[in-house]
Every structure is written in structure tokens, then in C-alpha cells.
Amino acid sequence: MAVSLKSSGSFCSTQLQWLHSTRDRLLYGSSHSNAKECTCKKTKRPAPLCVKATSMKVELDFNDPSWKQKFQEDWDKRFNLPRITDIYDLKPRPTTFSLKKNRSPAGDENGTPMDKWNGYVNNDDRALLKVIKYSSPNSAGAECIDPDCSWVEQWVHRAGPRKEIYYEPEEVKAAIVTCGGLCPGLNDVIRQIVFTLETYGVKNIVGIPFGYRGFFEKGLKEMPLSRHLVENINLAGGSFLGVSRGGAKTSEIVDSIQARRIDMLFVLGGNGTHAGANAIHEECRKRKLKVSVVAVPKTIDNDILLMDKTFGFDTAVEEAQRAINSAYIEARSAYHGIGLVKLMGRSSGFIAMHASLSSGQVDVCLIPEVPFTLDGEYGVLRHLEHLLKTKGFCVICVAEAAGQELLQKSGATDASGNVILSDIGVHMQQKIKMHFKDIGVPADVKYIDPTYMVRACRANASDAILCTVLGQNAVHGAFAGFSGITSCICNTHYVYLPITEVITAPKRVNPNSRMWHRCLTSTGQPDFH
Numbered sequence: 001m002a003v004s005l006k007s008s009g010s011f012c013s014t015q016l017q018w019l020h021s022t023r024d025r026l027l028y029g030s031s032h033s034n035a036k037e038c039t040c041k042k043t044k045r046p047a048p049l050c051v052k053a054t055s056m057k058v059e060l061d062f063n064d065p066s067w068k069q070k071f072q073e074d075w076d077k078r079f080n081l082p083r084i085t086d087i088y089d090l091k092p093r094p095t096t097f098s099l100k101k102n103r104s105p106a107g108d109e110n111g112t113p114m115d116k117w118n119g120y121v122n123n124d125d126r127a128l129l130k131v132i133k134y135s136s137p138n139s140a141g142a143e144c145i146d147p148d149c150s151w152v153e154q155w156v157h158r159a160g161p162r163k164e165i166y167y168e169p170e171e172v173k174a175a176i177v178t179c180g181g182l183c184p185g186l187n188d189v190i191r192q193i194v195f196t197l198e199t200y201g202v203k204n205i206v207g208i209p210f211g212y213r214g215f216f217e218k219g220l221k222e223m224p225l226s227r228h229l230v231e232n233i234n235l236a237g238g239s240f241l242g243v244s245r246g247g248a249k250t251s252e253i254v255d256s257i258q259a260r261r262i263d264m265l266f267v268l269g270g271n272g273t274h275a276g277a278n279a280i281h282e283e284c285r286k287r288k289l290k291v292s293v294v295a296v297p298k299t300i301d302n303d304i305l306l307m308d309k310t311f312g313f314d315t316a317v318e319e320a321q322r323a324i325n326s327a328y329i330e331a332r333s334a335y336h337g338i339g340l341v342k343l344m345g346r347s348s349g350f351i352a353m354h355a356s357l358s359s360g361q362v363d364v365c366l367i368p369e370v371p372f373t374l375d376g377e378y379g380v381l382r383h384l385e386h387l388l389k390t391k392g393f394c395v396i397c398v399a400e401a402a403g404q405e406l407l408q409k410s411g412a413t414d415a416s417g418n419v420i421l422s423d424i425g426v427h428m429q430q431k432i433k434m435h436f437k438d439i440g441v442p443a444d445v446k447y448i449d450p451t452y453m454v455r456a457c458r459a460n461a462s463d464a465i466l467c468t469v470l471g472q473n474a475v476h477g478a479f480a481g482f483s484g485i486t487s488c489i490c491n492t493h494y495v496y497l498p499i500t501e502v503i504t505a506p507k508r509v510n511p512n513s514r515m516w517h518r519c520l521t522s523t524g525q526p527d528f529h
């Protein structure tokens with residue numbers, strides 16, 4: 001994936017053990033130390049007294065009593081939401097989004113109805129991104145900013161409808177596009193965006209077919225959308241508009257946006273799609289176009305930074321459980337049965353970890369964030385021998401990106417530039433069969449690869465609700481005049497984040513998190529190295 005890391009600044013610390021960059025802490029928590037050493041620009045202290053922080057824009061010296069204030073000022077700048085009023089001098093108008101039927105949203109001449117309901121979100125409302133106060137960087141899963149793990153408030157912007165809006169609904173043309181791989185809930189989000197736009201009074205709503213490709217590929221026509229047309233699309237999986245990978249040419253896309261006179265663009269997709277949405281937002285700004293680009297994070301992999309989860313993840317986990325259950329039944333019923341399930345996750349093991357936890361039927365869970373060996377005294381194969389001896393059967397769940405270092409790389413990439421992974425499932429199946437043949441122990445290996453089944457289904461109840469809220473909030477964000485933002489859930493609250501903050505790297509399982517430890521407790525597996 002061709003996302004770029006942001007420009008770096010440096011942290012300075014008097015404590016030698018403090019070597020964790022901001023990005024590393026976001027990805028792994030404080031126990032995972034692979035930060036780069038550097039020379040602190042301010043104090044000129046040599047490494048390792050100072051650490052390169054990839055997502056900070058200011059230099060922090062923790063000896064400076066005002067470091068917290070500096071951090072917070074930088075934080076506020078980073079999480080400030082880009083608005084169309086940054087480039088235009090626009091006057092807002094009262095919203096047309098009414099919280100109650102049969103009432104004038106503008107209120108009576110005293111303005112009382114709207115004020116009384118308190119149903120609108122204020123632009124100064126914030127939600128806290130982090131709520132745990134860690135007493136030490138050594139606490140499980142700790143995410144600390146300074147060596148003492150001081151409490152620093154990290155506020156982000158609350159999502160929802162505003163009292164004042166920056167578009168005339170009757171004049172708005174809104175477009176929706178779905179990019180990347182399929183994901184349960186795409187249709188639910190499309191449907192809610194259309195419903196909410198219509199509630200504001202928008203009449204011109206279109207779908208762009210087959211991802212970003214629909215903007216420039218000849219013969220792909222935009223699809224007019226309405227409540228009537230999308231009313232039941234949530235009953236099916238997939239995307240009503242179609243998806244695609246690759247072919248993103250920002251300037252051509254923005255030419256097309258300009259030619260089609262699109263005012264609001266809703267972009268549903270993962271990391272790559274968000275990078276594309278941000279590039280479109282930047283290009284629109286450069287051309288001084290009054291266009292709001294709002295993203296909704298979609299991916300079964302759950303690998304987007306800062307948010308609790310992406311839509312589709314819960315459903316994928318639920319479906320994955322079914323595959324695990326089949327593997328369990330097969331293994332349990334066979335003499336020396338070994339059930340092996342490979343689950344998706346391009347760069348992270350969230351689906352494998354959560355499906356293993358929720359099924360309760362997995363003896364070995366392997367994810368890319370935790371290296372393992374197959375052979376040798378502490379290898380997976382020796383543990384399988386032990387499981388066959390002691391319980392007679394076993395179930396393994398392996399994430400598709402796990403153990404890539406054990407396999408030959410093809411070097412191939414897909415149309416979007418994502419690396420095509422080597423097949424760890426097939427490799428493990430062969431290795432297990434060979435191993436038990438070699439040691440003369442019968443083993444009945446059943447391999448299940450439910451790959452596309454976990455994402456080609458309709459959203460479950462919890463995802464359907466998430467999609468509803470995120471889709472509606474995306475429209476509120478556009479009407480509020482924001483652009484270059486994503487509509488997501490952080491710490492159980494619905495918020496807007498600037499896209500730039502969520503695309504610096506894929507989110508990965510923290511091997512020091514309580515969740516991974518719970519998974520290990522549940523499977524009972526040892527360390528495999």
C-alpha cells in the first residue's frame with residue numbers, strides 16, 4: 001500500500017529506557033520498542049536520549065515543564081478538522097435536518113423548538129480518545145507519551161448534525177463510491193447516506209460504479225440513487241455500486257468531480273481508499289473547489305488506526321467462527337484429527353484473534369504480529385504432537401499474513417499495489433502432513449479456507465447499527481462543511497478524525513495487549529520460538 005509516513009520531529013527524554021515513537025505506541029503500546037534513535041534537534045543530545053517520533057510535528061523536551069501544553073497544542077492542530085471555510089469565506093445557514101417531524105428546523109420566530117431539543121452537536125464538543133490512566137509504561141498495553149506515563153487529554157471532534165450548515169441542499173449533487181475489497185455493511189452505509197441526504201433535502205444523489213475506476217473508465221455511468229432504490233439493499237451482501245482496486249489517478253478523478261459538478265463525495269473503503277480520499281480532498285483544495293470529501297472506514301481486517309473497529313469486522317468474525325466450528329467438528333470426529341483454518345487479514349491478525357477467542361475451539365492461533373517457528377523443540381509441530389497425545393485432536397487458526405517469513409515471496413502486487421501474500425494455509429497443511437508421516441503418527445488433517453465467505457455476506461446486527469451511525473454522520477460532516485475527514489467510532493463515541501491521522505500505517509494487534517494475552521489464555525498455546 002502506497003501510503004506515506006508523515007514528517008518527523010523528535011522526542012527528547014532524560015530516561016534511557018524511553019525509546020518508543022508515537023507511531024509505535026499507537027500500533028503496539030509502549031512495550032514494543034523498535035523506535036529509531038536520533039539526535040535531538042533542540043538539546044542536541046545524542047542517541048539514545050532522544051527518539052524520532054513519526055507523527056509529532058513539535059519537538060518535546062520532557063524536562064520542560066510546559067511539554068504537556070506543547071503536546072496538546074500540537075494534538076489540537078493535528079486533529080483539527082479541515083473545513084471548506086478554510087479556503088472560502090462562506091456564511092452558514094440554519095440546518096434543514098430536522099430532528100422531529102412537522103417542525104420547522106429553523107424554529108419559530110423566537111428560535112425555541114430547535115434550542116429546546118438540544119439535539120444538535122456543537123462544533124466545540126469533543127470525545128476523549130484514551131480513557132485509561134496507565135501508572136507505568138510497563139502496564140499491559142500501556143500507551144504513554146512521556147517516560148512517567150503522565151495523563152494527557154487527547155480530545156477528538158464529536159460527530160453528528162450541526163445547527164448550521166454550509167450547503168443549500170436543493171443545489172447539492174452528492175456522490176457515493178465504494179473501493180477496495182468487499183466488506184459486509186457497504187450497502188447499509190450507502191442506504192443510510194442516501195436516506196440522510198434526502199432528509200436534508202438533497203435531490204441529486206448518484207453512485208459511482210466500481211470504485212475510483214468509475215470516475216474515469218469510459219462506459220461506466222453514474223447511477224442515480226434515491227430512498228426508493230436503496231430501501232432494501234442492506235438485505236444483500238456485496239456493494240450495490242460495485243468495487244474495484246487500482247487505477248487511482250487523483251487528477252483525473254478530480255477532473256471528473258469537477259465535470260460532474262459534485263459537491264459532496266462519500267468514500268467507503270480501507271487504508272488505500274482513505275489515502276485516495278485524502279489526495280482527492282487535497283487536490284480539490286488546490287483547485288479551490290467547494291467539495292466535501294468524507295470517508296467511512298470499511299474493512300473486515302479492522303486495520304485502521306485510532307478507531308475501535310471498522311464496519312464489517314464483527315460480521316467477518318462471526319462468519320469466521322462458523323469455519324472454525326466446522327474444523328472443530330471434523331477434527332473432533334476424526335482419529336487424530338487436526339483442523340486448520342486460514343482467515344483473512346492482509347497485515348494484521350484481528351480476525352484470527354477475535355474468531356479464535358469467540359469460538360473457544362482453537363488450540364493454536366497464529367498471527368503476523370507474533371513470529372513463530374514450525375519446526376524444532378519449541379515449534380508449532382511439536383505442540384501439535386503434544387495435543388494429539390493429550391486430547392486426541394486439535395484446531396489451528398492462522399491469519400493469512402502470519403509466518404510470511406517462512407515462505408518464498410513472489411514479489412507480486414495487486415492492482416492497488418498491495419503485496420500478494422504467499423499461502424501460509426497450504427504451506428502449513430503440507431508441513432503438518434509431512435511431519436506426522438515422518439514421525440509415523442497418524443494425523444487426519446482437514447484444511448478450511450473460508451476466505452471470501454467471511455466478507456461476502458450481509459452485515460450482522462451490530463455492524464448494521466455501526467453502518468447506520470457512520471453513514472448518517474458522514475452526511476452531517478459534509479453539511480457541516482468538513483472535508484478530508486473520516487466518520488468513525490473511537491472509545492465507544494462517534495467522532496470525526498482527519499484522514500491524515502488514520503493512514504500513517506496499518507493498525508496491528510499489540511502482542512502486549514490484554515486481548516492477545518486473553519487469546520493465549522484461551523488457547524493455552526506456548527510461545528513458538
Ligand SMILES: Nc1ncnc2c1ncn2[C@@H]1O[C@H](COP(=O)(O)OP(=O)(O)OP(=O)(O)O)[C@@H](O)[C@H]1O
Nearest residue numbers: 002180181246248269270271272273275276299416
Ligand atoms: N496512496 C494512495 N493514494 C491514492 N489512492 C490510493 C492509494 N492507495 C490506494 N489507493 C486507491 O484506493 C483504492 C482502494 O485501495 P486498496 O485496494 O488498497 O483497498 P483498501 O481501501 O485498502 O481496502 P481493503 O481493506 O479492501 O484492502 C484503489 O483504487 C487504489 O488505487
Ligand SMILES: O=P(O)(O)OC[C@H]1O[C@](O)(CO)[C@@H](O)[C@@H]1O
Nearest residue numbers: 181299300301344345346414455
Ligand atoms: O482478493 P482481494 O479482493 O484482492 O482481497 C483480499 C484482501 O482483501 C481483504 O479482505 C481486505 O483488505 C484482506 O483481508 C485480503 O487480503
Ligand SMILES: [Mg+2]
Nearest residue numbers: 001270271272
Ligand atoms: Mg488496504
